[in-house]
Amino acid sequence: MAKIGLFFGGNTGKTRKVAKAIKKRFDDETMADAVNVSKVGADDFAQYQFLLLGTSTQGEGLLPGLSADCETESWEELLPKLEGVDFTGKTVALFGLGDQVGYPDNFLDAMGIIYQFVVERGAKVVGSWSTDGYEFDSSEAVVDGKFVGLALDLDNQSNLTDERVEAWLKQIAPEFGLSV
Numbered sequence: 001m002a003k004i005g006l007f008f009g010g011n012t013g014k015t016r017k018v019a020k021a022i023k024k025r026f027d028d029e030t031m032a033d034a035v036n037v038s039k040v041g042a043d044d045f046a047q048y049q050f051l052l053l054g055t056s057t058q059g060e061g062l063l064p065g066l067s068a069d070c071e072t073e074s075w076e077e078l079l080p081k082l083e084g085v086d087f088t089g090k091t092v093a094l095f096g097l098g099d100q101v102g103y104p105d106n107f108l109d110a111m112g113i114i115y116q117f118v119v120e121r122g123a124k125v126v127g128s129w130s131t132d133g134y135e136f137d138s139s140e141a142v143v144d145g146k147f148v149g150l151a152l153d154l155d156n157q158s159n160l161t162d163e164r165v166e167a168w169l170k171q172i173a174p175e176f177g178l179s180v
């Protein structure tokens, strides 16, 4: 079994694209293939000590899922199924996609929702990210002045995505035992 589980949820495929690009950089022993959270349950999460979790924000500050008019179930429907999972001893890194121009009051909120969820259940979250270089008014994903994970905006700053992903992977590499 791969050491790191990689799970994502979104609506129009951008989060999937980033997740797949991340996986491409690592072999199958190191990282599992990127899996859409619409297809998983608690057992899939429980088996990994290391988790990379990606989400876009939908609605206005919502997790992707049916309430936000997404095509399929997603994080909204998965989180209740994970209520009983003990994240103690698990290391989690989060990446979020949002649109700081279109949704400046809810930029990347879904990443913050998932952060709260796993922290409340004992996870160690690594990979916080500076807010420098982004313009927005409010975000649930900012804690103590930093994003709780990698902040991506493919709608307005797609040219920065590759370098941001690269720098972030380098940052979390020691915690995840990655060679990058």
Ligand SMILES: Cc1cc2nc3c(=O)[nH]c(=O)nc-3n(C[C@H](O)[C@H](O)[C@H](O)COP(=O)(O)O)c2cc1C
Residues within 6 Å of the ligand: 009, 010, 011, 012, 013, 014, 015, 016, 056, 057, 058, 059, 060, 061, 062, 064, 097, 098, 099, 100, 103, 106, 107, 108, 109, 154, 155
């Ligand atoms: C209907 C709709 C609502 C959105 N709401 C938010 C939001 O509240 N906050 C945010 O940061 N981005 C928001 N976005 C932007 C998406 O998160 C962004 O386009 C993202 O890259 C989509 O990724 P996906 O294709 O994986 O869903 C919204 C986009 C749409 C279409």
